Amino acid sequence: MKKIVVSGKTVEIAVKLGLAELNTTEDRVKITVLQHGSKGLFGLIGAKEAKVELEVIPDTLEQTIFFLNEVFLAMNLVVQVDKHVTEEGITFNLIGTDLGILIGRRGQTLDSLQYLVNIVANRFSKTHLRIVLDAESFRERRKKTLEELATRLAGRVIRFKKEVVLEPMSPQERKIIHFQLQDHAIVKTFSKGEEPNRRVVIALRN
Template identity: 65%
Template sequence: MKKLVASGRTVEEAVRNGLNEWGVGQDRVNVLVLEQPSKGLFGLFGAKEAKVELELKPDGVEEAMTFLREVTGAMDLTVGIEKLDEREHTQLNLTGSELGMLIGRRGQTLDALQYLTNIVANRHSDKHLRIVLDAEQFRERRRQTLEALSERMAERVMRTRKEVVLEPMSSQERKIIHARLQTHPRVRTYSQGDEPNRCIVIALK
């Protein structure tokens, strides 16, 4: 746990000095008063300043970003991390060159890294955090690919009148397929199998 001792003429000033040194708000710290201020003899001699100890509360997202820097550093990759606070999650976008090895085949490495990042973030947070990890806009490109695939497979089902079983996908990717075809007038979708081999079936209504 990161700690800092700060002093000032009053307890409030000591806390403020400590917060300024870290550049954080008071909601990010626990405060322990070590010494109250005293005026000293005749208000002149032996005066003591207030002394406080600030303890930085853990921040799940910051810990997650530190974890990602350590992992990518161990892989000899120079990676930037852009943080975006969305309504239901925090998105961390990885930027840099040669990020293909972080993405992996169909995003499997990125998904695994996202899973580990969420574990780290929630270990250091007193509220549940959901972190979405992206690299080189892979998530958006993958979404477009899956939506196009779902349309093509729906056409095949209507043409052949036979259901189509897609390859196993993560729950996130299955949601994209389900959402794309949920209002389709002639086909329906459902999932079958167990993780990690759970897949989507597209069939006639």
């Protein structure tokens, strides 16, 4: 993080000089007053200039992308991060070859990396951010797979009149199952167990 110390007749002047030198705005820096200015005796004897320290606040998304690039470098992968900002949040779509290693089994590696990305992002952000990490449109493909699975298993519950317990899933994936069947007339869903082994149960409505 870039940091400079600037002097001026007053704190306000010193800050303005520092902002000009950094070519940034006041909301992008942390300001620490090291010394207040004083006019001294008769405005001459013992006069002191104000001295402030300006530290540039890291851009959250830039820092997060830098973290990802360091991970890719360590894994010898060439990956481009395509950023999309929407009303629902921020999506980083990973573009490259051999991304299967980043996705992992059922997206477990991608979920773990997404967890770390959100920790990095929120370390620098003043407000809570939610970043979704995707690769080769895996999230959308996985969503469709889970929706089809939910519909198919609901049919099995109705046919055999016996509840079905799914494999452990992340909160995001459980939410897809619940949402897919929330208006179903015959079956209901609920979750049981503790993380990371919490599972969705599909059962007949009473």
